[in-house]
Amino acid sequence: MMRLTVHLNSYAKTEVKVLDANDTLMTIGNDEVSTVDKKSSVDWFFKALNYSTILKSELEIERENVFEKVKLVNLNVEQDNFKIPRVKIYPDCVFSPHTKTFLQFPNNILKQNKKHPIKLCSLDKWSSDSLTYDKIATLLFKNYEKFAKIYTTYSLVEDTQEAVQKRCMTELEYYQFKMFNNLNLKCYEI
Amino acid sequence: MKYNIAIQIFGQLRMWENVDQYKNFINFLRTQAESVDVFGSFWDDEYSRANYNDDKFNFFTDLELLPIPKVIYQGLWRWGYCLIKSRNLRKKYQNRTDKTYDFVIMMRPDLRIKIGEEKTLGSFLSTLKNKQMIYRTWFQKEISNSSVKPFDVDDKVFYATEESADLFCLGFNHLHNNTESPFHSAYHTDPICYVKMFNLLVSPFNIIAPFANFDLIRHHYLKDIKLTTEPQYDEELKKVKTLDEVKNIVKKHL
Numbered sequence: 236m237m238r239l240t241v242h243l244n245s246y247a248k249t250e251v252k253v254l255d256a257n258d259t260l261m262t263i264g265n266d267e268v269s270t271v272d273k274k275s276s277v278d279w280f281f282k283a284l285n286y287s288t289i290l291k292s293e294l295e296i297e298r299e300n301v302f303e304k305v306k307l308v309n310l311n312v313e314q315d316n317f318k319i320p321r322v323k324i325y326p327d328c329v330f331s332p333h334t335k336t337f338l339q340f341p342n343n344i345l346k347q348n349k350k351h352p353i354k355l356c357s358l359d360k361w362s363s364d365s366l367t368y369d370k371i372a373t374l375l376f377k378n379y380e381k382f383a384k385i386y387t388t389y390s391l392v393e394d395t396q397e398a399v400q401k402r403c404m405t406e407l408e409y410y411q412f413k414m415f416n417n418l419n420l421k422c423y424e425i
Numbered sequence: 426m427k428y429n430i431a432i433q434i435f436g437q438l439r440m441w442e443n444v445d446q447y448k449n450f451i452n453f454l455r456t457q458a459e460s461v462d463v464f465g466s467f468w469d470d471e472y473s474r475a476n477y478n479d480d481k482f483n484f485f486t487d488l489e490l491l492p493i494p495k496v497i498y499q500g501l502w503r504w505g506y507c508l509i510k511s512r513n514l515r516k517k518y519q520n521r522t523d524k525t526y527d528f529v530i531m532m533r534p535d536l537r538i539k540i541g542e543e544k545t546l547g548s549f550l551s552t553l554k555n556k557q558m559i560y561r562t563w564f565q566k567e568i569s570n571s572s573v574k575p576f577d578v579d580d581k582v583f584y585a586t587e588e589s590a591d592l593f594c595l596g597f598n599h600l601h602n603n604t605e606s607p608f609h610s611a612y613h614t615d616p617i618c619y620v621k622m623f624n625l626l627v628s629p630f631n632i633i634a635p636f637a638n639f640d641l642i643r644h645h646y647l648k649d650i651k652l653t654t655e656p657q658y659d660e661e662l663k664k665v666k667t668l669d670e671v672k673n674i675v676k677k678h679l
Contacts, residue, residue: 267520268520272523282520282523285516285520285591286516286520288516288591288595289513289516289517289520292509292512292513292595292598293513295598295602296506296509296597296598296602298602299602300602300603300604301598301599301602301603326622365598365599365603366599366603366622366623369592369595369599369623370592370623373588373591373592373595374588375525375587375588375591377525377587378559378588381557382557417559417560417624418560418623418624419624
């Protein structure tokens with residue numbers, strides 16, 4: 236079993252620590268991904284996440300084995316307070332302790348797909364297999380700038396960590412929704 | 426409209442006497458691009474070092490000569506290994522400079538490049554940007570089902586949008602360094618595994634974007650003297666580095 240935990244922390248230095256035979260901790264910090272000239276915290280987040288694919292892939296080449304499970308925590312906004320699932324993780328499945336559920340057509344109950352609503356995990360804390368990690372970590376900030384939009388047609392109906400407020404998808408959530416659809420990724424709560 | 430283009434040239438360095446073809450191709454791309462950055466990842470062998478010492482890489486944005494791994498596997502393993510390394514070389518440069526690319530070209534170093542029309546290139550790049558294409562790759566030809574393998578494709582040149590190139594190159598780890606992968610490596614099938622595992626879209630660029638044609642220098646020479654491109658001594662030809670060596674082997678067998 237090889238597990239990798241990736242921490243994004245713009246106040247820390249980049250390092251890779253082998254914790255034991257099964258676990259490695261990688262921190263992406265401001266020395267490798269500069270905070271200077273970044274347009275926003277979203278900009279830094281996507282660039283740091285993207286940078287982690289360089290170090291992760293080099294580790295996987297060196298070990299001649301991909302990590303079986305990978306966990307990502309953006310320490311700038313979240314705490315690392317969840318465990319990597321013990322069950323087998325299959326490709327294209329993303330697990331998170333924080334998920335949100337959205338429904339289309341907020342004003343037309345008959346058209347709402349309640350059986351298969353849109354589920355989005357928090358991009359700041361999630362776990363997946365290595366392949367799926369690479370898919371998510373390759374989301375680019377330049378595409379966020381291009382595609383992130385507010386569409387009032389998707390409304391929040393459930394949040395596993397907060398009381399639901401009446402609102403539609405944010406720009407970041409819409410970008411995630413669009414890209415996860417492109418990449419065929421599914422979110423699940425743990 | 427101007428574009429940023431990245432070129433990753435990677436793999437076993439061969440036929441680098443014909444480096445001018447690459448320079449001409451880059452100059453051709455520059456007619457429509459704001460910038461063309463070139464990244465090279467080649468094996469650290471005698472031939473690469475000799476070319477390095479002769480300053481034959483002076484137009485590269487960044488270059489690395491890779492230590493040859495202790496164990497080398499068959500098929501396109503070496504190709505994929507250098508491809509992922511060239512991706513990381515590009516990504517490190519992008520991280521340092523905060524640069525993004527509209528278009529990424531991944532290509533072998535032993536190609537004969539026939540350049541087409543600037544208008545065709547301009548029109549392709551314009552479509553790419555206007556249609557906001559993402560997760561797109563372009564292979565030289567259609568994916569073929571006609572061989573004994575499940576799928577078959579050329580390994581000479583690949584075009585991609587930036588995020589697609591980022592993923593495509595990572596395919597090496599998920600195919601060759603994952604014993605649980607449902608994908609199986611076979612000669613000339615690896616690139617198809619890479620696009621399938623990441624759900625990338627594929628189109629043939631010889632139809633969609635015919636602004637350049639590519640052939641191996643070795644194959645072009647063999648065709649030129651009316652020989653098959655895969656003669657019985659093809660394995661012998663694959664091992665040599667220069668066109669003169671190819672000519673000598675052909676002479677020996679004729």
